[in-house]
Amino acid sequence: MDLPSEPHRAPHPAEPPAERAPEALLADVALGDEDAFELLYARIAGPVFGLAVRILRDRDLAQDVAQEVLGEVWRLAARFDPERGTAMGWVLTMAHRRAVDRVRREEVRTATISKEAATWVAADHDVVVDTLERQWDAALVRRAMGTLTTIQREAIELAFFRGYTHQQVSAALDVPLGTAKTRIRDGLIRLRDAMGVEQ
Amino acid sequence: MTTNPHALTGAWILGAVDEAEQAEFEAHLDSCEDCRTEVRSLDQVLVRLALAESIAPPSAMKDEVRARIARTPQVPPAPSTGAAGGRATNQEPAAVRDRGTGAATVRRLDGRRLPRWTTLAAVAAALVVGVAGGTTVVNDRRHALQAEAVQATVMRIVSAPDAVSHDVALGASHVVLSAEMGAVAIMGQDVPMPDGDGMVYQVWMMRSDGTCEPGETFMPEHGDVTAVVKTDLGNVYELMVTEEPYGGSPAPTGTAVATLEL
Numbered sequence: 167m168d169l170p171s172e173p174h175r176a177p178h179p180a181e182p183p184a185e186r187a188p189e190a191l192l193a194d195v196a197l198g199d200e201d202a203f204e205l206l207y208a209r210i211a212g213p214v215f216g217l218a219v220r221i222l223r224d225r226d227l228a229q230d231v232a233q234e235v236l237g238e239v240w241r242l243a244a245r246f247d248p249e250r251g252t253a254m255g256w257v258l259t260m261a262h263r264r265a266v267d268r269v270r271r272e273e274v275r276t277a278t279i280s281k282e283a284a285t286w287v288a289a290d291h292d293v294v295v296d297t298l299e300r301q302w303d304a305a306l307v308r309r310a311m312g313t314l315t316t317i318q319r320e321a322i323e324l325a326f327f328r329g330y331t332h333q334q335v336s337a338a339l340d341v342p343l344g345t346a347k348t349r350i351r352d353g354l355i356r357l358r359d360a361m362g363v364e365q
Numbered sequence: 366m367t368t369n370p371h372a373l374t375g376a377w378i379l380g381a382v383d384e385a386e387q388a389e390f391e392a393h394l395d396s397c398e399d400c401r402t403e404v405r406s407l408d409q410v411l412v413r414l415a416l417a418e419s420i421a422p423p424s425a426m427k428d429e430v431r432a433r434i435a436r437t438p439q440v441p442p443a444p445s446t447g448a449a450g451g452r453a454t455n456q457e458p459a460a461v462r463d464r465g466t467g468a469a470t471v472r473r474l475d476g477r478r479l480p481r482w483t484t485l486a487a488v489a490a491a492l493v494v495g496v497a498g499g500t501t502v503v504n505d506r507r508h509a510l511q512a513e514a515v516q517a518t519v520m521r522i523v524s525a526p527d528a529v530s531h532d533v534a535l536g537a538s539h540v541v542l543s544a545e546m547g548a549v550a551i552m553g554q555d556v557p558m559p560d561g562d563g564m565v566y567q568v569w570m571m572r573s574d575g576t577c578e579p580g581e582t583f584m585p586e587h588g589d590v591t592a593v594v595k596t597d598l599g600n601v602y603e604l605m606v607t608e609e610p611y612g613g614s615p616a617p618t619g620t621a622v623a624t625l626e627l
Binding site for chain 2 (some may be wrong): 243259
C-alpha cells in the first residue's frame with residue numbers, strides 16, 4: 167500500500183522464553199522433575215522414534231527401543247555431562263546406539279532383515295509443524311550428503327542406518343580394512359561443514 | 366594402542382566399532398582434548414541426521430514411557446572426574462550464553478543453530494523477532510504456544526536452502542517461499558485490519574492449470590501478521606490475498622487486496 171517505513175522494533179518480550187534449552191530441561195529431569203521430562207519428551211520422542219524406525223524397519227521394534235531409550239534418559243539424566251556435548255547429542259547418540267545394538271541382535275537371530283518396510287504414518291496432530299520441521303532437516307541433510315564422495319556416503323549410510331561396524335563397511339565396499347573408518351570420519355567432517363554446524 | 370585412535374572419532378560416534386575398539390577409544394577420549402572437541406562437533410552431525418528422520422510416535426508410547434519412569438529410580442550424578450566442571454550447574458554451552466539477545470531469541474524459536482549460509486535468513490530472522498516481540502504478550506498460554514510453533518515453522522522456511530523472499534503490498538509485508546519445503550511464510554507489520562466486519566484475509570495459490578487453491582486465513586494482531594501455508598509450489602504462478610468471511614472460502618469471493626506474481 168505505501169512504502170515500508172523504518173520498521174518499528176517491538177520490545178523484547180518480558181516473559182522468560184517458553185521453550186527451554188534441552189540442557190536445562192535435562193538438569194531438572196536429573197532432579198526427578200516429571201514436568202521437565204514431559205517437555206523434553208516433546209522434543210526428543212519424534213527423532214528417537216523416527217531414527218529407530220529407520221534403523222529397525224519395524225514400528226513395533228522401534229517403539230520398544232524408543233521407550234527403552236526414553237526411560238534411560240530419565241534414569242541416566244544426572245550422568246549427562248554438558249562439557250561433552252549437547253543434550254540432543256547425548257540423547258540421539260544413545261538412541262542410535264540402542265537401535266543399532268538391537269538390529270545387530272535381530273540380525274543374528276533372523277540372519278537377515280526381511281521385515282517389511284516401515285509405514286510412514288504421521289500422527290493426527292501437529293502434522294504441519296512436524297512435517298515442515300522434518301522436511302527442513304531432510305533438505306539440509308540431502309544437500310550435505312550431496313557434497314560427499316560415493317565411498318564416504320555409502321560408508322556413512324551403512325554405518326549410520328544399517329548398523330555396520332567399520333570392518334563390515336570395509337568388506338561391503340571392498341576397501342582395505344582401516345580405510346572405512348577414515349572415510350566415515352572424513353565424511354562426517356564434510357557433512358559437518360556442509361551443514362554449517364558450529365564448532 | 367594398535368592404531369591411531371584419532372581416526373576412530375567418526376566410527377565411534379556412529380557406533381561402528383567393536384567392543385574392544387570402543388573401550389580403547391573411550392579411554393583415549395578421557396585424555397585427548399582434540400578428540401573430545403572433534404567428537405562434540407561431529408555429534409551435531411548425528412543430531413541432524415536423526416532429526417531428519419523424526420516422525421510422530423504412536424500416542425500409546427507416551428503412556429508406556431510415563432509408566433516406565435514411574436517405576437524407574439534415577440542414578441545419582443557420576444562422581445567428579447575433575448575434568449568436567451560444568452556438570453553441577455549444567456550451564457548452556459558458551460555459544461548460546463554469549464550471543465546477543467536477538468540471536469538468542471532466534472535460537473530459542475528454532476531450538477537449534479541457524480545455518481550460516483543465508484543472509485536472507487538473518488534478515489528475516491530479525492523481522493520475525495520483531496513480530497514475536499509483538500505477539501508473545503498474550504495471556505492465553507495455548508495461544509502463545511501456537512504462536513511459537515508458527516514462529517518456529519517460519520524460521521525453518523526462511524532458512525530453507527532454496528528460500529526466496531518477495532515484498533508484498535499489504536502493510537509492510539513480505540512472503541518467503543521454499544519449493545523444497547512446499548511452504549510459504551507470510552510476515553507483515555503495519556497491516557491494516559480487513560475493511561469488512563467479520564472478514565479475514567485469505568491466501569490463494571493461482572496455478573498454471575487454471576485452478577485457484579484456497580490457503581490459510583489470517584488476521585493482523587496489532588498490525589503484525591505471521592502465517593504459514595503448506596502447499597506444492599510447483600505450478601503456482603501467482604499468490605493472491607483477498608478478504609473473505611470468517612473461516613475462509615473455498616473459492617475467492619472478495620477482491621484481491623494484494624497479489625504477487627512469481
